Amino acid sequence: MQNNSAVKVDDQINEEYGVNVYNLNVWYKNIQALKDINIDIKKNSITAFIGPSGCGKTTLLRCLNRMNDNIKGFRLEGRVLINDRDIYKINKLSELIELRKKVGMVFQQPNLFPMSIFRNMKLPIRENLTGLSGKEINDLIEKKLKDVHIYDEIKDRLDKSALRLSGGQQQRLCIARTITIGPEVILFDEPCSALDPISTMKIEDLLTDLKERYTIVIVTHNLEQARRIADYAAFFYQGQIVEQGTNEDIFINPKEDRTIRYLSGKF
Numbered sequence: 001m002q003n004n005s006a007v008k009v010d011d012q013i014n015e016e017y018g019v020n021v022y023n024l025n026v027w028y029k030n031i032q033a034l035k036d037i038n039i040d041i042k043k044n045s046i047t048a049f050i051g052p053s054g055c056g057k058t059t060l061l062r063c064l065n066r067m068n069d070n071i072k073g074f075r076l077e078g079r080v081l082i083n084d085r086d087i088y089k090i091n092k093l094s095e096l097i098e099l100r101k102k103v104g105m106v107f108q109q110p111n112l113f114p115m116s117i118f119r120n121m122k123l124p125i126r127e128n129l130t131g132l133s134g135k136e137i138n139d140l141i142e143k144k145l146k147d148v149h150i151y152d153e154i155k156d157r158l159d160k161s162a163l164r165l166s167g168g169q170q171q172r173l174c175i176a177r178t179i180t181i182g183p184e185v186i187l188f189d190e191p192c193s194a195l196d197p198i199s200t201m202k203i204e205d206l207l208t209d210l211k212e213r214y215t216i217v218i219v220t221h222n223l224e225q226a227r228r229i230a231d232y233a234a235f236f237y238q239g240q241i242v243e244q245g246t247n248e249d250i251f252i253n254p255k256e257d258r259t260i261r262y263l264s265g266k267f
């Protein structure tokens with residue numbers, strides 16, 4: 001990600017960025033939710049979207065894997081590249097499904113199925129990865145549960161309902177499920193806003209681990225969280241990115257008056 005003055009070279013394949021957004025404008029019916037958004041998101045890093053409610057953070061996040069497509073009145077102009085491919089040029093359903101595997105999403109509320117922990121892990125594997133033996137599936141589940149640091153806590157109750165886990169455990173299980181399918185980019189929309197401080201810290205540690213392997217974008221209302229874990233941040237206000245840059249650019253040396261006021265709790 002670069003500063004606002006970024007010059008984009010469109011026809012150059014970029015190893016550095018997992019996501020590039022060019023001149024993006026988005027409307028819900030006649031209300032414009034995003035205005036001329038330009039942002040490049042670096043691979044293997046955490047980028048935080050911050051800003052007051054209703055300023056377009058979730059809308060942009062959901063544009064990155066075409067989750068808004070089915071909303072009535074939704075309209076988009078501009079380009080979103082994932083690994084240099086314009087995702088809004090994808091027409092085939094099979095390719096859209098591939099895109100959703102590549103760009104995983106974790107929501108504010110854990111969205112587990114009302115079934116066992118094991119089946120919550122196994123279902124997406126069955127749907128998305130073909131040709132694995134029973135043992136390979138079991139090994140994969142164990143590995144991914146270890147990757148999100150939850151295996152030791154739950155290994156004796158994999159056959160029990162996932163909905164009996166604590167909120168923080170459910171959220172880690174959602175993350176395990178997402179990384180099982182092999183994404184490159186993971187989008188998090190306020191993943192900790194329903195969690196207590198200890199569970200929140202565990203998720204933050206986990207995200208810091210995961211960025212070694214994935215490109216992470218997180219919407220958060222928690223400025224301290226963004227300051228702690230984000231390598232890059234973008235401040236949104238009324239559908240625009242007012243300022244973007246490194247953690248230090250935004251949290252130590254913000255330039256724009258609106259960023260400074262937001263960071264000091266003025267609105």
Ligand SMILES: Nc1ncnc2c1ncn2[C@@H]1O[C@H](COP(=O)(O)OP(=O)(O)O)[C@@H](O)[C@H]1O
Binds near residue numbers: 033052054057058
């Ligand atoms: N499904 C929708 N239909 C109509 N308007 C929407 C929809 N989702 C969001 N909006 C509007 O778009 C703007 C941006 O919302 P959103 O992206 O959810 O902001 P944030 O995540 O920053 O709180 C708001 O004015 C909101 O009311």
Ligand SMILES: [Mg+2]
Binds near residue numbers: 057058059219
């Ligand atoms: Mg939101």
